[in-house]
Amino acid sequence: MTKDNRDKARRRNLRCEGGDASEAAATMNSRATAVLRATAVLRAPAMAGEKLNGGSSMTLLLQKETLPCSPDHIQTFWVQNSEPSFQGSKSSVNVVNVRDRPFFRGVEREENENEDDEDFEVFPHQPGKKRRLTSEQVQFLESNFEVENKLEPERKVQLAKELGMQPRQVAIWFQNRRARFKTKQLEKDYGILKARYDILKRDYDNLVQENDKLKEEVYSLMKVIPSEKEEQNLDDTSCGAVNSEHKEQTDMIINGGSENESKVTLPVMEIIKQKDANSAKSDVLDSESPHFTDGNQSSLFEPADSSHALEPDHSDFSQDEEDILSQNMPLLPKFEVEYVCYDEPPENPFTFRFPVEDQTFCFWSC
DNA sequence: ATCGTCAACCAGCAGT
DNA sequence: ACTGCTGGTTGACGAT
Numbered sequence: 001m002t003k004d005n006r007d008k009a010r011r012r013n014l015r016c017e018g019g020d021a022s023e024a025a026a027t028m029n030s031r032a033t034a035v036l037r038a039t040a041v042l043r044a045p046a047m048a049g050e051k052l053n054g055g056s057s058m059t060l061l062l063q064k065e066t067l068p069c070s071p072d073h074i075q076t077f078w079v080q081n082s083e084p085s086f087q088g089s090k091s092s093v094n095v096v097n098v099r100d101r102p103f104f105r106g107v108e109r110e111e112n113e114n115e116d117d118e119d120f121e122v123f124p125h126q127p128g129k130k131r132r133l134t135s136e137q138v139q140f141l142e143s144n145f146e147v148e149n150k151l152e153p154e155r156k157v158q159l160a161k162e163l164g165m166q167p168r169q170v171a172i173w174f175q176n177r178r179a180r181f182k183t184k185q186l187e188k189d190y191g192i193l194k195a196r197y198d199i200l201k202r203d204y205d206n207l208v209q210e211n212d213k214l215k216e217e218v219y220s221l222m223k224v225i226p227s228e229k230e231e232q233n234l235d236d237t238s239c240g241a242v243n244s245e246h247k248e249q250t251d252m253i254i255n256g257g258s259e260n261e262s263k264v265t266l267p268v269m270e271i272i273k274q275k276d277a278n279s280a281k282s283d284v285l286d287s288e289s290p291h292f293t294d295g296n297q298s299s300l301f302e303p304a305d306s307s308h309a310l311e312p313d314h315s316d317f318s319q320d321e322e323d324i325l326s327q328n329m330p331l332l333p334k335f336e337v338e339y340v341c342y343d344e345p346p347e348n349p350f351t352f353r354f355p356v357e358d359q360t361f362c363f364w365s366c
Numbered sequence: 367a368t369c370g371t372c373a374a375c376c377a378g379c380a381g382t
Numbered sequence: 383a384c385t386g387c388t389g390g391t392t393g394a395c396g397a398t
Contacts, residue, residue: 132372132395151386172374175387180372182388368398375392382384 133173137163141170145177 133141140163144155151159151174160167 153385169373171386173372176373178387179389370397371395373392373394376390378388380385380387 133165133169137165141173141177145174145181149174149178149181 141159144159148155151171156167156170156174159165159170163170
C-alpha cells in the first residue's frame with residue numbers, strides 16, 4: 001500500500017466518521033454549552049488586512065427564550081471567544097432578538113429536527129445534503145477572511161465555535177474563498193494588462209503616424225537645401241559630389257541609418273532635432289497624459305517611459321525602438337514577445353523585432 | 367430545462 | 383505520519 005493510498009484511506013475514514021474527532025468534539029461541546037450564541041456583524045474593512053478593532057459596530061445575537069445569562073455573561077463570553085482583533089473599547093454591543101435572523105434559522109431547524117438527540121449530533125455530514133451557510137455566517141467568515149485569509153488551527157476552532165459549524169466546514173470555506181479570490185484577482189490583472197496593452201498599442205500607432213510625417217518633412221527639406229546650395233555654388237565643380245553625399249545621407253536617414261549613424265552630417269541632424277523638440281509636446285508622448293496619472297495602476301506595471309520615443313528615426317525597428325518597446329512592456333511574458341516570426345533566430349531572446357505590419361500586437365486579440 | 371453559485375470532495379504536493 | 387494547501391471536480395440548490 002503506497003503512502004498516498006494510505007493517506008486517502010485515512011482521510012476518507014475521517015470524513016465518514018464526521019471529521020476529525022477533536023474538531024467534532026469541540027463543535028459538539030460548543031453547541032452543548034452555547035445556549036448563548038454570538039456573532040459579530042462587522043462593517044467590512046475597506047481594505048484586506050485592516051484590523052477590526054475600535055469603532056466596529058458589533059451586534060451580539062442572542063436566543064431570547066433560552067438565554068439564561070445577564071449582560072455580564074455576554075461580556076464574558078465575548079471576551080473569551082473573540083479574537084483580539086475584534087475587541088475594542090469603542091465597540092458597541094447590541095442585544096437583539098435573533099429568532100428572525102437568518103443566521104439561526106438553520107440551527108433552529110436542526111435543533112428542532114433533533115430534539116431527542118441528546119448528543120447534539122446535528123452537524124455530521126449527510127451525503128447528498130448540502131446546506132448553504134447563512135448570510136450571517138458568510139458575513140462573519142468574510143470579515144475574518146479580510147483580516148487574514150489563512151486559517152490557523154486555533155482560529156479555525158474559534159470560528160467554528162462562534163458560528164456553530166464544524167471546524168472542517170470553516171477550513172473548507174476558507175479554501176474555497178481563497179480560490180474564488182484568486183480567480184477574481186486573475187480577472188482583474190488581465191483587465192489591467194489589457195488596458196495597458198491598449199494604451200501601448202495606441203501610442204505605437206500614433207508614433208508610426210508621427211514617423212511618417214517626419215519622413216515627409218525630411219524629404220521636403222532635402223529638396224529645399226540642395227537648391228540653395230546650387231544657387232551659391234553654381235560654378236562649383238564639386239557640386240555633384242556634394243549633392244551625391246547629401247543624397248546618401250538623406251537616404252540613410254529615411255531608409256534606416258542605424259548602421260552608421262555617426263556619419264549623418266550636422267545640418268540634417270539639426271533639422272531632425274528641431275522637429276523632435278517641437279514634437280516633444282505631442283499628447284501621444286506626454287508623460288502626463290491621463291493613463292499615467294489615473295492613479296489606478298496595478299503594481300504589476302511601471303509607468304511607461306516615452307521619453308526616448310523621438311530619437312533620430314530608423315525606418316526599421318532598431319535598437320532604440322526595441323528599447324522603447326521593451327521599456328514599455330517590461331513584464332510581458334516571454335512567449336508573447338517571441339511570438340513574432342523571425343526570418344532568422346534572434347540573437348537575444350529579450351530583443352525583438354517588429355515586422356512592418358503590427359501583427360505583433362495580435363496576441364491579445366487572438 | 368438550463369445555468370451559475372458554492373459547499374464538499376478528491377488528488378497531489380509540501381512542510382514539519 | 384500528519385496536516386494543510388492548491389487545483390480541479392462534483393452535486394445540491396436557487397434563479398431564470
